[in-house]
Amino acid sequence: MANVSLRNLVKEYDGGVQAVKGINLDIQDHEFVVLVGPSGCGKTTTLRMIAGLEEITKGEVDIGGNVVNDVPPRDRDIAMVFQNYALYPHMSVYENMAFGLTLRKFARSEIDKRVKNAARILDIEPLLERKPKALSGGQRQRVAMGRAIVRDPKVFLFDEPLSNLDAKLRVQMRTEIKKVHQTVRTTTVYVTHDQVEAMTLADRVVVMNHGIIEQVGPPQELYHNPATRFVAGFIGSPAMNFLHARVENDAVHLTDGTVLPIPESRRARYANAVGKPLLFGIRPEHLTDHRPHLPGRADLIITPEVIEPMGMETMVHFHLGDARDCCARFEPTVHVEPNVPITLTVDMNNMHLLDEATGKVL
């Protein structure tokens, strides 16, 4: 178990392309940190630098108080789970899990104890004698995790471990991973492009974009108080609605003339934004069916274009301001029909205003 620190970490590839542009991050002992972001944001490169599979151009990686820049992967005391499992095809499940311990010359009885213990945690005891090709995707992923667990390393590294699984299995394995972490408590760095995975698993989420860290924080914090437009748009599904707006007379004015009064508690916060070009951000779950008793609400009449019943909720798409597709989340019991105007409540206590020029949330 150990802390992990990244200090001014830079990765530059041949030709001067910077994949990681000087990031700083402190990961606490026992913490589960998820690096999330779109393809090419530098999250996997960062993980591989921690693992020692990628050379560090500048900066430092510190594991358990030691700078490990020049330490080979095998001496970093880490374990990694890969997207495509990377199980040794010619070895049985037992041998796959025991391989790292055998190389480290552990006693046979100790290896046996650890492998069986990990197999019990992961519920793969009946599979120990099988070869990887006789396993399903989910079982292979468990074996890959087992291989990491038996080593009892300082840090677990996960590189998009669930991306190759189907949707149902992914949700199931997500829970498994969280359960395993609650049992073994090893410091974990987990990379994914799936924000739901990030939110559900992480103690803290690190949102990356274009090689920099946009924001670090607990999932709820990122959801409620995103720092930038990128984070606001990336976290949450369906994504936040953004509409061009101005602030005047304690109200948000959309481009189509819609006026949404700002609740009193937020007026001081937006005092400096008057007259500036802004973006009004509101999540679909804060655009709901009519709720007359909601404090700080604004009501609008909209004309639904597309209705998507999801069972536990109904997504309603419509035009608002300059946004061609605004999305609202209605209770499934509310009757909505396309092209029939309906009253919608905007929960202004959960609104966001962003400076259009800097992309920062005000």
Place this chain on the structure above:
Amino acid sequence: MQAATMGRRSGSLRAERRWALWTAYVSLIIACVIFLMPPVYMLITSLKTNAEMANLQGNPWIVLNPTLEHYRAIVENPLFLTFFWNSIKVTVVTVILSMVISVLAAFALARMRFWGSQWLATGVFLTYLVPDTLLFIPLYQIVGGLGLLNNTWGLVLVYPTLTVPFCTWIMIGYFASIPKELDEAALIDGASWPQMLIKIFIPVALPGIIAATIFAFTVSWAAFVYPTAFITTPDQMPLTIGVVSTLVRGDTFAWGQIMAGALLAALPPVIVYAFLMDYYIAGLTAGATKG
């Protein structure tokens, strides 16, 4: 309407398939006949008595009085056993040497990124394109300089020039088809490069290694130009030239024994192929789809 169209389409598909099958069968049969004719003719001739061979009246494809006398003569000839032993010795050592060199070279060229590795890989393949009929002259100087002329160990030294480039090439393709994550997992698990090669790459690439081994075996077993050039006395000769040089005296050809000897000499590669054919095909086609 739609059903009718679909019916017609599947009908034409079936017709196309039938046509493709026919073409395949006909061309394969022609190829088999062409390639099997010489060995079959050898077999027939080896079973004829000398008198029958000399008789030009009969049908050359029919044996009237089959005999094993040529085979007996060959097997009872102590020289033939010497040739056989020389061939086995040279081939086994060459195969081992070639495989050790090519597996190590291919592992380095496929996996350890170092300056010039791409060029080296291409260079290895290019050396394969130089024919042995061109190489034997400079190699004669080298083998002579080492004092290994007319010595089976001289052959062990030069045969790898034929086998190593191709075997390395096959192995590079095979190693390249092994996912990169496998080495990374092994590195993190604590393996050194040699451990990674021995415990992961060699077992995973076994079909490729077997394919390369068969190739090396065939090439060194059947080599003709080098032993012709470097070996002069029967005690050092391998089968390929031994059979020809001892059974042809002036302009007298002991055809029956030549045929019997050649067939016996061809037997080991046939046996090896028969057992390892599946591995050979798998090894040659690996890497074709990836990398």
